[in-house]
Amino acid sequence: MDGEELLRRYAIGERNFSSVNFSRLHLEEVDLCRVNLTSAELTGTHLNDVNLSYANLSNASLQRVTLLGANFEGANFSNARLDGAEAEYANFKAANLSHANLSGRFQGVDFSYADLSNIYMDHGWIEGADLEGANLTGADLEGANLNNAYLYNAIFDSTVMPDGSIKDDEC
Incomplete structure (x- = not known):
């Protein structure tokens, strides 16, 4: 499915695009709030300045995806693959x-209060990111x-x- 078809169907109220192949799609400055992209293929996609708040991914x-200024507030990325992702702000x-x-590059990203439990980030970058209140229980940040x-x-x-090293906070 191409970007025009996705936007047309979203505009008429469709929200379920689970398991759809959107590889190498280029979307900029679009609103796809609450869309369902469960198990979707988004490898190599450019999602710049898009609103995917409260979306299910x-x-x-999302391997090798570009996410510049995108809004994913409250979105569900559980078990998603963002290795090789480039995200800025x-x-x-x-x-x-x-x-x-999350073995990608996340520069200036807001992960505040996000559930990052059990993430894998082998040699990933979280440079200048806000992780205030984030849950990093069981996260593997070795080499990050x-x-x-x-x-x-x-x-x-x-x-x-x-x-x-292993870090455990005392309760």
Whole structure:
């Protein structure tokens, strides 16, 4: 399905696009709030300045995707693959990214209050990101770059830190 077809169907009220192949799609400045993209194929897609707040992208493949200024507030990315993703100044506030592969580059991204439990981030970059109040329980951050990340009130429980150490917060 191409971008025009997606936007046409969304405009008439369709919201379920689960398991649809959108590889290498280019979308900019569109509103797809609350769309269902469960298990969708979005590899190589450009989603710049799009609004996918409260969207369901669980089990979606977003490998090598470009996300510049995109809004994913409250979205569900559980078990999604974002390895190789390039995200700058995107909003993932309060999003569910549990069990996701985030081995990409996330610069200036807002992950505040997001569920990042059990994420895998082998050599990924979270540079200058806001992780205030984020849940990093069971996250594997070994080899990741957290340069200038804001971690105030982030939750660490059995979290593998970039240097390979385990961090557990006391209750």
